[in-house]
Amino acid sequence: LDAAGVRVRADAEREQRKATDNAERALQNMHQSLEDVGADGIVTAAQLTDFNAVTPHRMTAAEAATADRTWAYGHVVVDEAQELSPMQWRVLMRRCPMKSFTVVGDIAQAGSAVAAHSWADALEPFVGERFSLDELTVNYRTPAAIAEAAVDVARAAGLALSAPRAVRDGEPPIVTRSDDAGLAGAVLEQVRTELEVVGGGLVAVIVPEDRVREIGPALAQALPGLVGAGVRRLDRQVVVLSAWDAKGLEFDSVVLVEPQALVEETGGAVGNLYVAMTRPTQRLRVVAARELPAGLDRF
Missing domain, CATH: 1.20.5 (Single alpha-helices involved in coiled-coils or other helix-helix interfaces)
Incomplete structure (x- = not known):
């Protein structure tokens, strides 16, 4: 010493x-x-x-990496990886010189206009063909007819994805047309119908981000005690939320409002729309005053 x-x-x-x-x-x-x-x-x-005794603060790996720009990882696990931009992938690759990654995500759910259209697009600039792709082949949540419609929307937007086999049967999406002035009333009518059909089940009203505060209070006034707005009010039978907040959740029925607006609010990416369409375990109802996105316009 x-x-x-x-x-x-x-x-x-x-x-x-x-x-x-x-x-x-x-x-x-x-x-x-x-x-x-x-x-x-x-x-x-x-x-x-x-x-x-006063013990020194032991930094977490994240704190140590933040404090030291030369920090490197031996292996990196990335969840929701479909959301990463090319620059974010570059940052991660620089922090892991061995290029040892476990990447989890769904390309179809990407809510960013700068996200990759396939895993090859995301990874090949950094690792070439040195990656293996394992796909889930079974969809346990979404009824087959609804899952097929969601895949059609994603493929129409140019996304390269396979269609997992859905194990649930069910009706295809049902579209209700409305004008903009009557949109809230049309949504209310659909919600009332779904409450009757699913009994005590949960109903999600998925709307464009800028209309949550409009449609949420309107439904709450018409259906007192039944409606909550946002991810913090999931204790109510009816919840009004954006497509982004609906990620990872599932509901017996979904009333999807203005799907084209969901595409436009993400700069043309269909990920948020795909997320919204794949939340129901039983039924999907679409209410729209505007044109429908490609892949959904056949209903």
Whole structure:
């Protein structure tokens, strides 16, 4: 050991002895009080010293990587990887020189206009063909006719994806046309219908981000006690939320409002629309005042 290391260790040992001596004196001063309550001898000076020791902050891996720009990882796990832009992929690849990744995501659910259209587009600029792709082949949530419609929308937008086999049967999407002025009323009518059909099931009203505060209160006023707005109000039978907030969730029925607006709010990407269409376990109802996106316009 070098001289500096010896001095540091000696200083630490002196501090430890000093703390233990202080703990022993504290226990001696409290001897009578501890004896009176039957606790004398239960706590040792060493235990008291350890309990009061100030331990240095141990940084997490994320904190260490943030503090050190040269930090590198041996392996990186990326969830919701479909959302990453080319620049974000570049940042991750630079932090993992071995290019050892586990990547999880669904290209069809990408809500960004700059997201890749396939896993090859995302990964080949960095690793060439040195990656393997394993796809889920079974869809346990969405009824077959609805899942097929969602895949049609994604493919019409140029996304390269396979269609997992759906195990649930069910009706295809049903489209209700409306004008813009009557949109809220048409949505309310569909919600009432779905509440009757699904009984005590959950109904999601998925709307463009800028219409959550319009349609949510309107439904809450018409259906008092049944409607909540946003992901923090999932305790209600009817929930009004954006497509982004609906990610990862599922509902018995979905009333999808203005699908074309869902595409436009993400700069033309169909990921949010695909997410919205694949949330129901039973029924999908579409209410639109505008044209329907390609792939959905056949209904």
